[in-house]
Structure formats: C-alpha cells, structure tokens
Amino acid sequence: MYRTHSAIVAASPPASESYDEWVTRMMNLPATIVSSTLQGPLNWPDATIATGDAAKIIARLKQDSDVPLRSHGSLSLNRSLLKAGLVDRIQVTLFPVICGQPGADPIFQGAADFDLELLETQTFDNHTQQLTYRPTLHA
Template sequence: MIAGDDPHTLHEWNVRTLRMPATVISSTLQDTLGWPDATIVSGDALGIVSRLKEESDVPLRSQASLSLNWALMAAGLVDRLQVTIFPVISGRTGTSPILGGAADFDLELLESRTLDGDTVELVYRPTLH
C-alpha cells in the first residue's frame, strides 16, 4: 500500500490504518511520504516507544522493521504478538524466517481464531526466555 493510493481500492483494514495517527522513528526520513497523520521522531527507539506506551490511552501497534520489533520484544515492550498463519508453504521462494535472529521467548496463547476457513490468527504474550 502506498499512502497516496485511492482509498476506494484499498482493503478496509488498510484504510483504517492509513487514517490512524502514526509515529515514525527514523534517523533518515525527513518527510512523511504522504501519510496523513504521521510524525517523524528520531532518537532512542526503545525510549520513544516506552514513553508512547505510558502516554497512550489506546494500545500501540508496531509495523516496524523486524530488528526493531525484536528489540522491542527483548526489552519487554511488546504485550501481545499476533501471528497470522496463511495456508502457504514457501520452502523454495521464502527469503528468511520472520523471527530468525530474534531472542528466545516463551509464548502464552491468549487468543486464537480462524479468519476465513484457512487462515488462522494466534495472539500470544511473549516473555523473554
């Protein structure tokens, strides 16, 4: 999805996401690239996320780089890890495991549901192992 795309052609989830306020943590970006309600901040990502968690009245959602998400998990800043399992095996075409390189975590299952008969959503509470 590109921020400037016609909202009529986007899935409703993408439209809702696009309309939400966003904080982008970056040391290189100078522009929000068309994201309507985004703020760019730079500095210590763990400190920024910790402050945002304390100040926010709503749960935060990270759609960041994998390495940042791993660091947030290792710092205990991730309360819920949502894993969506799609009925596809990418043994030859897959490029890398999504959690390859992350620390070791124990996962407590909080929720599970089948989305469309094939796709399964699992929600866990991660605890550093």
C-alpha cells in the same frame, strides 16, 4: 511500518478506491513512524516522524498512550522492542501454504528465547489463522 506497505499506501491518493477497509482504518489513526531515513512531509493524515533510539521512543509512547500501540512491519524494530521487553502481545498470522524458499531469514533470528502464552485465536476463510500470544522472556 513496512517500507513496501508505506510506499503502496503513499502511492494512492487519499480518496482512492484502492484502499481496503483495513488500510482506511489504519490511515485514520495517529501514527508515529520511527525512522532514521524518512523526512516529511508524509502522505499520512496524522503522522509524526521520530528519530533516535526506537526502544526509548516506544517506551515513552507506551507510557503516554491511553490505547494499546501496534507495530506493523519492520522486523528490526520489532526485534528491538521484543528485546527491550516492550512487547505485550505478538500477533501471528498463519497462511496455509508451503514456501520452501531457500535462504529466507527466520523472522526471530537472533532474538532471545521467549515463552508464548496463547491468548486468542481466530480463523478466517476456514484457512488463515491469527494467533495472539503474550511473550515472556524464557528463564
């Protein structure tokens, strides 16, 4: 989970009009937050903090869950899950801008090579695209 996103969510009271539909829907889902620094109580209705090896925690959650799991934010967590073979889908959102920001780290820097099979595309507002891929470790 994005630390900045969680700070924004936690700063607004639950009945706040500042929540958009997506945040409201996300806030009403059970959440497991993998962290070595956070402590409770959390300003999240159904949240559990899990500490320890993230890959082992997520592998157990995947095994026990009846529904697909999602990971938001935390590039380091997502990189470790990808490396452990625990990622079934990668959702990439493309925003039609050119940043040119020097010194920015590539998102998957240091990750293994994966082939990506395109599963689904969706275009929002005639500009922004959401692409869903299935990753397979490149042989």
